[in-house]
Amino acid sequence: MGKVFVSPLNWGLGHSTRDIPIIEELLRRGHEVTIGTSGNALALLKRECPECNFITFKDYPAPYSSSRFFLPKFTASIPILLRALARERKRLEQILAENEFDLIISDNRMGVYSHDIPSYFITHQLRFSLPQYLYPFEMLTIPANSFFHMKFDGVIVPDIYPWSSQPNLSGKLSRSRLDATNKRAYFAGILTSTRKMERDLDLDYLLIVSGPEPQRSKLEEIILRQVQKLPGEKVVLLGSPQKERHERLDGQTTVHSYLSTEEKVELMNRARFLIARSGYTTMMEMAELDKRHGLFTPTPGQTEQEYLSRYYARQGWFLSRSQYKLRLVEDVQEAMNYHGFPEMSKTAENVKRLYDDVFRQHLS
Structure with missing residues (x-):
């Protein structure tokens, strides 16, 4: 051994x-x-x-x-x-x-x-x-x-x-x-610990807010101001474990300050469309789960995420938007023209x- x-x-x-x-x-x-x-x-x-x-x-x-x-x-x-x-x-x-x-x-x-x-x-x-x-x-x-x-x-x-x-x-x-x-x-x-599950795609949008402060909080503010305008069932994960927030903003919009890894993976498997940072870990999760529709917003100043966002857009895989230019309803519609990562x-x-x-x- x-x-x-x-x-x-x-x-x-x-x-x-x-x-x-x-x-x-x-x-x-x-x-x-x-x-x-x-x-x-x-x-x-x-x-x-x-x-x-x-x-x-x-x-x-x-x-x-x-x-x-x-x-x-x-x-x-x-x-x-x-x-x-x-x-x-x-x-x-x-x-x-x-x-x-x-x-x-x-x-x-x-x-x-x-x-x-x-x-x-x-x-x-x-x-x-x-x-x-x-x-x-x-x-x-x-x-x-x-x-x-x-x-x-x-x-x-x-x-x-x-x-x-x-x-x-x-x-x-x-x-x-x-x-x-x-x-x-x-x-x-x-290589990712996220596993694909056989789940119904009954969640229209999963929005994952993450990144170092204060950029995480800035993205949270932008997302929560716009999320209710999206049609369908939506869940927002704020990536803020020090807070305790679990609430319904309306009949189709749920906000959680933090969920366990298992609960997050469950939601990712159920989601038809993901909105998240363009960190490489998230990208591998998207590829593992065969997710074809998403919108990425790189953490401002993190050059790796900014490069990956540009690269994926050129490949026709996923649309990215700066968090300061994010218009969720219009951007989601445009993002549907992209076809996701190739099979691997x-x-x-x-x-x-x-x-x-x-x-x-x-x-x-």
Whole structure:
């Protein structure tokens, strides 16, 4: 029985949720899994994967901005991130001195690797997307990322191969120009803990409000001002667990401040049309559930979401709108002209192939 250390980044829950099917596959194959993370990610994984061992392992502070100017704050936070990375390496050395592992899986934690233990890095961004006027700096992110990729035995990308005949979900984000990254990259296909269920499509619209503050609250205000104008049955999830709000605005509009993961997945399966941020985790969920109709509104200043929104619109997959230009009734009608993501292999198949192709050699 192999022993595996899995360590997801605690910037939102997307890293943890895409690791759940990997963890479940490792457990199914009879391996012992220890999870090292912190905060909400630790709480989620303790609930979803109680058979695992757990170690509190803090990561870097998330460089989210309170305004739409995400990039300047991220740049200013680089010295802080580098110091946090040094602390991460020191803490990892302590963990490895106290435990024996056959494999390390790091989800976007650049310092979680060992020269003595096979180590794999999970990311959908082999490069970053920056505004057009910063294109030269965007090119610099490719060698910067590759420098960290070289510390790992492999880089697992939760997307299909980007140069195949079929367009992939992450677009240019999963394309590197450097051999050091490309020879390590394994394209696993989408990975999400969300499961497709056999449910009646009896919910016309599911609107999911999310993102860091204050942008989450701004989107909430915009959505609640317009949602009752949409025809049909509607549910709004505000993504605000610190509040307690469950109410009917009218006979066809329900608002919840927060629901459990299970309740949210149930609603996603029932919904004919989804309105949400264009975060990559949500995109994989849409692909997993074969949802063809949706409207995305990227978090202002988060360049990855803004790029994905533009990319999907060019592909004819989904319409996106800035939250400041959102006109729900008109935008939903226009969004019906888009046809959704192309058919692709699902998580259950992808995670089995990932184990057989990558992990088995280190754990048999």
